[in-house]
Amino acid sequence: MDVTLPVPAAAPARPGRLPAGLPIAGLFLALVAVAAVAPGLLTHTDPLAADPMAALQAPSAAHWFGTDQLGRDVFTRTVYGARYSLFIGLTATLLSVLAGGVLGLLAGLAPRAVDEAISRALDVLSSFPEVLLALLFIAFTEPGTPSLILAIALAFAPRYGRIVRAQTLLVRRAGYVEQAVTFGLSRTRLAWRHIVPNVLGPLPILATIGLGTAIVNASALSFLGMGPQPPSPEWGAMLSESRNYLRVAWWSAILPGATLTVTVIALTAVGRRLQARFEGRR
């Protein structure tokens, strides 16, 4: 589930060799983006149109991903589902990067006491397993898309906060910053002109990789019934609805799940590539 971890260790792509899958990954992501923005371009069926006579049909030319227990077209539902996953994943990641970024910068720049307080708070938050922290948040609110987004954002903010804090401390000690201090640059000017841009540079890339994790966790929570409620064609919720029919119809659970997995793999591949370029590896 957690694909951001192996970043330092898992960059097996040897220098100079571009992973062959990269253009495919980009193409697939473009397709998912189209599905999210204009699902009508990819399918002409209604994702909610039930046809009990055609329930649980295997994949065929008419129904590429087969049909589910209510006779709804699984491919159409998967296409429409992209909107939920991408929207939830993007907004949650954006929120957690924002919150983590502000907290991390504050911790890195403010006096020691403030840094201590923020760092301890982040420690406490990250000592809760992510899905459980998100569940706790949802227990206090109502299951549904908004609280799902906030729950994921809350669960992932500490991670970005720690990274940004470490990065800020690193930049603060860099030669050019110390130079600027000796030239008498004011603290605020120093922070805005030199520290913030250098700290925030790598964030979009981390967010790309984190987006995959956020999407997976959001769909896991939807699978548990904490996200968009049925009949919304969210990928995790679709899997959960179809789990009871697995014996007779594997496609209506596995194909949306596979789409989700490929999306995450593509995001990870693109994110790692961007990271490698950013860090000056070829």
Next chain:
Amino acid sequence: MWRAVLRRLGSGAVVLWAAATAAYLALHLAPGDTVDTLVGDGPDTPQIRAQIAADLGLDRPAVVQYVAYLWRLLHGDFGRSYVLQRPVADIIASQVWPTVKLTLVASAFTVLIAVGLALVSTGRGRWVRGLVSALELSVVSAPGFLIGVLLLSVFSFRLGWFPVSGDRDASALVLPALSLALPLGGLLSQVIREGLERALDEPFAVTARSRGLTRQALLWRHALRHALLPAVTLAGTLIGFLLSAAVVVERVFGRPGLGQVATDAVGAKDIPVVLAVVMLSAAIYVALSTVADLAYLLIDPRLRKG
């Protein structure tokens, strides 16, 4: 050495205390009044309300309530479930074993998968490595519930090798544990392989080889020990992942356990139960990652000074 140990233990305790305090605040600042929840649809008179408040100690000053709460937590008393009207500790005690069993077996599988994959792919040609990397990336990226559903559909429904759900015997444990172990194993094997390759480049490896040690013996007896070091630092994160993923996997396989308790309680807004499960998992996380940190101190003497 002992100072370092004490410092780790101390910071673990502080994190737990802060987590408990945060949980307390969350419980009391949450929208909706505890008394309202407990009165529910029952008879509602000022006397009943006062009685409930007195029973729960809600009429006492906040500081007293807070201290009493910490004191009860220390004694394993997590309060009463709103919905089931039983002590939360009882509910958890009756459901903790299936989850512990699952995570222990999953950890064992994880180590087997990670070490196996790393040993198989270290220093091999492009094809083997590419294949293993692709496999790792897939299992790491796939959501836990998809792996579970896939295993279920192949090994339970198609082949009928394993039971579909429940927790009757050891065979019911295999697929859930695998669903947890595959993503973790894929993650860990990347780290171990990197460590193995670095160890094989070290002078001691060249020396051992030049003395006629076989490649296999070098890998198993010398390189693996070095490669496992960075894996230990990851232990904390892996434990957090395991606890998170177990919640979902239990649902996929219809297993009893803490995950089931937690999801049911979230649905029923049974806050004391949710809080207790979350606190318990935070405590397990903190305890195990402290142990992992200490193990690291034992393994690597260079860190003991700090």
